[in-house]
Amino acid sequence: MAKIEKVVETNVDERWKTQRLAQKIDAEIQQLKVALSELDTVKPKKMTYTKKANVFFLDKRDVIVTTKKTGAQFSAPYGQPHPGQSQQRQPRQAPVTSIDTEHNDMIYDIQLDYYGKRLATCSSDRTFRVYDVSKAIVSSGDGDDPASKNQQDAQETPQEQLHVLQHVVPLTDDSAAPIHRVAWAHPKFGAVLALAAQDGKVYIYREELVQQGAAGAGNVTEWRLKHVHEFHALAVLSVAWAPYEYGLCLACASADGQVSFLTRMREGWVISSSFRNSEEGMGCTSVSWAPYNSLGSQGAQGPIQRVITGSCNHAVTIWQFITVPQEGANAGATGSSYWEMVNTPLYGHNDWVRDVAWAPNVGIPANLIASGSDDHTVRVWSQDEADGEWESHVVHTFHAPVYRISWSLTGSVLSVAAGDDEVTFWKQFNNHEWAQISSVTDQGAAINSSSN
Template sequence: MTGATQMLESGHSDVVHDVQLDYYGKRLATCSSDRLVKIFNVAGDQQSHVADLAGHEGPIWEVAWAHPKFGNLLASCSYDRRVIIWKETTENTWVQLQVFLEHESSVNGISWAPHEYGLIIAAASSDGTISIHTCGSDGSWETVKINQAHPVGCTSVSWAPSTTLGSPTLGVHRLVSGGCDNAVKVWRLQEGRWRMDWPALSKHTDWVRDVAWAPNLGIPKNTIASASQDGTVVIWTQENDGDQWEGKVIHDFKTPVWRVSWSLTGTILAVADGNHNVTLWKESLAGDWGQVSTVQ
């Protein structure tokens, strides 16, 4: 597997915690312990820094682009307990559309729902809760919480795809979360309330640092990746809705694993580990996972 690699000088004055491309791959957002979000144009071979977004009062852990059907919206979450929704009003001019201050501790992870559900974002916090913020047709926001989702702290959250393979209708709203209790938990919205969809998934022996629910364009089953402080990445699969989840350790990286991210088709998994490596993994026809590339 080969591809062109571009280097970008972020201009941040402290550690960069997250980097996210927008839907079209033409805008790049970065965030850092320097309390800034930076926006870059990265179309083609040209790169240009176009905006600094200042509004957080602590390190910013993650950024996430909304689907372009909602306009140019970017979310950020921080140690300062805030989730901020930023909106581009005119070219390269950004304002704070909404600030959520619903948590008692650091907000560690955010994830936009599939756009088919509307403008909805979930946030995972060290206070043990997950908040789900939904924008109504009048522009007002409603917040619900999953209390005690991970009582000792929630690190990450990811939405399930909106439909299952072969189904023409929208599926049930589902989330996966990871926590400091070493557990991966799947949640389902039932009759207006979020409930655990299955007993906690337990294969990790230390904090779960990240979770990612795979798109199902290329795989006819539910698939979740989890990354842990224990150095392992686990792939969880569910053949059909309601079946038991099965977990398989695909590799022991011998160092904490910080992030996992799926390709658009859900067939390639990128893994970022504590040795500053990013590796790409793919499942064989026999069901074994192997490394196919290292991102240099």
């Protein structure tokens, strides 16, 4: 009888343990389901910048760039940052590549190509340089983590380099001036660069094959001058290629107050049009194209080309290209064409407007324009209807003049480079409220802003 009771006790005890284990497993499964559902509803928002480098200058030779291929993705932690949120996690540090460009003088501009694989720089030393950064090694930014540092050291081998200098191209003109801006054309047209110089000239270079290697490997190329645009009397401060749907067309904004358009035709490069930015003759500091599919870009007679300009008269101005068809015997043929101002200039800044950028359109029925000024502010102008009014909202007031601004590919994140040696990244939330989500300093760290 005692043995039977002992066996029964043992069976009860084992059954109880089995039930507890099953309950524990069920609880863990439920926790995993909850965690997975949270991951599905609130995912890290990754903001990748490929077309444009967000940069600032360390000194006259070193630059810091962030690219897609080098893994410079700024990740906002779950549900953060958002105004009014109490709990925050620190974002990851941004991988940053520091490049010694070997320029002999001040760097004025750098730009990544469409795919983020090649980098072009221009300088006061009257040269531009092209680098292959597709295989660049970047610091993970986790400098305080010995494990990550050891892993990084293990990955870096002596054969790999931070960058590969492909070409150093001096301007062929002996009297060439410092180069202020560089811009890549769309890859549909090949490897084409526009260079804006201080003496008012714009140089068009194209990369061409000189010698073909075996099986396409080891090709030898060189950059050849294709055209010199000599239209402006003063420095060209900004150049911007049109959306590829409009063809190979370059807008050039100059300190002489004029904006010219250089277009590649069958017969060669021609000045297709131009306009004076202001009646006062104030200098034009920047120019940006409206996206091909932006709100109001499709008219009854076809696409409407539009640009925005920033000026020394404190205004942001929108222009559209008008083509008047001929009448009479030649009805239907193309008549006169010209640029006209849309409505009136947008005033909100109280100092020079240094840069303007029309946000990319990804299906949102609205237009967004960002402007940075010497008054230390960045403004975003929004339009909800094709012919509606533009509303202005201040993103932030900085401690120094704002020199460059750039949108992410989706138009959801705005990067700002001011005179305080820092690049900051901003995202819009409810009621036109903008919050800083990260920044890049000369240490190359992405720092979450808890105060802004």
